[in-house]
Amino acid sequence: MRKNKQVITSTGVAVREKPLGLRIWNNRGYYLMFLPVFIFVIIMNYWPMLGIRYAFYDYKPVGQPDWVGLEHFSKMFSTSAFWTAFKNTLELSIVRLLITTFASVIISVFLNEMGNLMAKKTLQTVIYLPHFMSWAVVASIFSLLLSPSSTGMVNGWLKDLGFIAQEQSGIYFLADSKWWRPIFYGINIWKETGWGTIIFLATLSGINPELYEAADIDGATRMQxxxxxxxxxxxxxxxxxxxxxxxxxxxxxxxxxxLYNNAVYDVSDVISTYVYRQTFAIALPNYGYSTAVGLFKSLVGGALVLICNWASKKTRGRGIV
Amino acid sequence: MKKKLVSMLLTAAMVASLAACGGESAEPAADSGNSETAAPAETQEAPAQDSAAETPAAPAEGGYKLEKINMVVDGNLSATLDNGQADFEKQWEEAVGVDIQIQQLDHSGYTDAVGRLFASGDYPDVMIMPADILGQYLPTVLLWDITEAYDNADFQNRMLLPAINEALRVKGSGRLYGFSPTYGNGCVTYVKKAWMDALGINVDDIKTYDDYYTMLKRFHEEDPDGNGINGDTYGVVAAGFIGNEAPYINYLPEFWQDAYPALIQGSDGIWYDGFQTEETKAALLRLQKAYAEGLIDPETLTASTKIAREKWYSNDQKGSCGVFTYWAGRWYQTLTNNFVKNDVDPELVQLPPIEEVGAYINREAPVWVIIDDGDGDNAREQAIFDAFFETMMDGDVVQTLWTYGAEDVHWSIHAEEFVTNPDDPEKRKEYSYEEGVFHLKPSITDPNSLWAKNLFDPNLVVCELTNGYGDPSDLLVTGSKFFSEHSKDAPMSPVSETYTNESGTIYDAKLAVITSVVIDGGDVDAAMQTYVSTVGSIIDQCLSELNG
Structure with a gap:
């Protein structure tokens, strides 16, 4: 007869662990409540993963899938557009993350230093608002503002201020490889920085005031x-x-x-948009190829999660997964 | 207790959401199966539920009793859900005796929506397909071979334009997999009459590319809109420098001229890549020069057709253009209506093709196809042909439904009076019709405009209406006549497996060349070399399949 192992309760008492079946029965209410979640996760998150197998097939909207092995991966790794998209994905995402986080920290500190509560709350509301606008609306607004035609507001200002000659064409900010990324980052800062301040403001509100009082006694300036x-x-x-x-x-x-267009694919095309075009811009798409690219993207994403977990353990003493 | 209650509510919500998801996904599948699997079983029973036996949908020769047709269509069907589709559907069902389920997909994303539909296994019975896509679906054996059904169709004796569908036959075998009820139509170049008058330009003087170019230059550099500012207007606007579907060049024909930047069959029958020709290079240089001089609205690169249209007839003409190349016929009327609506001088001039263009391009007509259920028995497909295609061209009740929409909803022959723009003294227009006179009614969604058409442009249809109902719009008739007098047929689209798989990559490579040359002012030979190094091997493979 198998002997049940001992467990230590929260009060430090050692007791014999009950059999699994009995534990489930005793907690049947919780398991019952968990069941829909479990089914939901299986159906919505894991069942679709069976589609991963199509990365190894020619799979078109009509007809049966044909096994092609690693052919799609071979094609993917030999396609320059894929590598451009891969490089852009990393560059755009990481730079965007760094600058929006940096901007959020700076604004959080400024807000924290504001003495007028009314002004602080008003400013917070104003900078949160762009987060609630959809990207489609944001893109439309900035396309109008940055239009190169004679109706574009920014180009109008540049002409009025003499930065561009009146007879000269306006700058096509969203179709110029030199300008697209700065504009992209700028729009991201405008839209997401306010929302990003929430977590930092919460942290700032938790700082022990005695630390500031001690600093005051030591004669520290505000900047210090x-x-x-x-x-x-x-x-x-x-x-x-x-x-x-x-x-x-x-x-x-x-x-x-x-925000992107064909004139700036070299600096803007990311893996998801590349997959989108490969899937939906042609009459008879090969979902096998799209799945292969998507699978590669997921593998890289999974590797990044593991690296981050490792980095988290190193820096914080605990992981994130 | 409170926590338990909340937990129970959350659990119930989760279960409900799961049930809802299941319900939504199961329903179309069941519908889809209805016509393909359930229908044959029903043929065993004598249908006695309605008067279908007296209708064109009576059991076909094979004894198949068709009960329902699932139809997929793009935005060309004007009777949308908001615009009387239910009435159209009801009247069609009454006339034909078969249920019809209309699934109208987003027009701009139609191609990929069709792909998703097929991938989900949700096959319709009939659907509309752009001609270039038809070619790509031919090797899939998904499309029913309508050759015999078409050759023996009753509407053959009313056929006015047989060449349209003859051109759809597969080269060599002569088989036919789709039916086009209209010819393709194409784009013509419209010029704002008021702008021409303001600068003293006469349309008869625009005969060559140089004349055209000079006109654009004056539209840009002078003050055609009369707002006192020179240089705040452009010559021409378009939705892209090149289209993403055949015939590709129809929005800027004066610049492309004799170039055809796609895989094309020469007069000797050999396929070649028209994008790599000297004609295309010359066209790119023309576009480059015009773009650099500000004659082409810079937003042409990114504009959709809707944005280009709206810029053209915008209420504020600052930043607008004098020239716009767009669809002929019905659009002549629609564009004019939009100018009126926006309080802009509505008079447009149709520019005859300049010498270098010769003729505008009549695109390959969109086709209707029947999806083959692959059971080896043609009874179901023939029944669909009889109920759908034969009635579509009956010259009378059903063809009128497809052409003008539902009676007494979109059009009428009953005596009535109505007023459009009743609150605007300048635009107010009164209409009065006697009993028996065919007329279009005000649009449901825009009561200040008259309804124009449903699916068919009456001037493009291959079999004429025999009931004498005609669209009274002068502009539509004038526009269609102008186009038919000044057009030539578009080249045939290629059918190649590699092209089907790689058309997205090839299109991206073409856009890269166009951007490099036209927008960035780059060297055309260098850009073309990049194109060859990027997709040259793919193009070679396509050509090898096409010429093999």
Whole structure:
């Protein structure tokens, strides 16, 4: 007869562990409540993963899938457009993450230093609002503002201020490889920085006021208090935010999709938009190839999660997964 | 207790969401199966539920009793859900005696929506397909061979334009897999009459590319809109420098001229890549020069057709253009209506093709296809042909439904009076019709405009209406006549497996060349060399399949 192992309860008492079946029965209410979640996850998250197998097939909207082995991966790795998209995905995502996090930290500190509560709350509301606009709307607004035609507001200002000659054409910001990325980052800062401040403001509100009082007694200036009290207190949160978001860098799609165009593929095309075009821009798409690219993207994303987990353990003493 | 209650509610919500997901996905599958699997079983029973036996949908020669047709269509069907589709559907069902389920997909994303539909296994019975896509679906054996059904169709004796469908036959075998009820139509170049008058330009003087170019230059550099500012207008706007579907060049024909930047069959029957020709290079240089001089609206690179249209007839003409090449016939009327709506001088001039263009391009007509269920028995497919295609061209009730929409909803022959723009003294127009006179009614979604057509442009249809119902729009008739007098047929689209697989990559490579040359002012030979190094081997493979 198998002997049940002992477990230590929260009060430190050693008791014999009950059999699994009995434990489930005793907690049947919780298991019953968990069951729909379990089914939901299986159906919505794991069942679709069976489609991964099509990365090894020629799979078109009509007809039966044909096994092609690693042919799609071979084609993918030999296609320059794929590597351009891969490089852009990493560059755009990481730079966007760094600058929006940096901007969020700076704005959080400024908000934290504001003495007028009404002004602080108003400003917070104003900078949160862009987050709630859809990317499609944001793209439409900025396309109008940055239009190169005579109706474009930014180009109009540049002409009025003499940066561009009146008879000269306006700058096509969204169709010029030199300008597209700065504009992209700028729009991202405008849209997401406010929302990003929430977590940092929460951290700032948790800093022990005695630290500031001690700094005051030591004769620290406001800048010194920010440097020696505020920033160190934020550092752990900054690293957590960076690590958590780093795991998602391969998933960039919507902000790029609504702002890019064929003139700037070299600096804007990311893996998701590349897959989109390969899948939906042709009459009889080969879903096998799209799946292969998607699978590769998922593998890289999975590797990034593991790297971030490792980095988290190193820096914070605990992992994120 | 409170927590338990919340937990139970959350659990119930989760279960409900799962059930809802299951319900949504199961329903189309069941519908889809209805016509393909359930129908044969029904042929065993004598249908006695309605008067279908007296209708064109009576059991076909094979004894097949068709009960329902699932139809997929793009945005060309004007009777949308908001615009009287239910009435159209009801009247069609009454006339034909078969249920019809209309699934109208987004027009701009139609191609990929069709792909997704097929991938989900949700096959319709009939659907509309652009001609270039038809070619790509031919090798899939998904499309029913309509050759015999078409050759023996009753509408053959009313056929006015047989060449349209003859051109769809597969070279060599002569088999036919789709039916086109209209010819393709194409784009013509419209010029704002008010702008021409303001600058003293006469349309008869625009005969060559140089004349055309000079006109664009004056539209850009002078003040055609009369707002006192020179240089705030452009010559021409388009939705892209090249289209993503055949015939590719129809929005800027004056610049492309004799170039055809796609796989094309020469007069000797040999396929070649028209994009790599000297004609295309010359066209790119023309576009480059015009773009650099500001004659082409810079947003042409990214504009959709909707944006290009709206810029053209915008209420504020600052930043607008004098020239716009767009669809002939019905659009002549529609564009004019939009100018009226926006309080802009509505008079448009149709520019006869300049010498270098010769003729506008009549695109390959979109076709209707029947999806083969692959059971080896043609009874179901023949029944669909009889119920759908034969009635579509009956010259009377059903053809009128497809042409003008539902009676007393979109059009009428009953005496009535109505007013459009009743609150605007300048635009107000009164209409009065006597009993028996065919007329179009106000649009449901825009009561200040008259309804124009349903699916068929009456001037493009291959079999004429025998009931004498005609669209009273002068502009539509004038526009269609102008186009038919100044057009030539588009080259045939290629059918090649490699092209089917790689058309997206090839298109991207072409766009890269166009951007490099036209927008960035790059060297055309260098850009073309990049094109060859990027997709040259793919093009060679396509040509080898096409010429093999």
């Amino acid at each position: 208090k920010i440097r020696y009290v505020t920033f160190p207190a934020l550092s752990n949160t900054i690293i957590t935010v960076l690590i958590l978001n780093l795991a998602k860098v391969m998933n960039m799609f919507e902000p790029v999709f609504v």
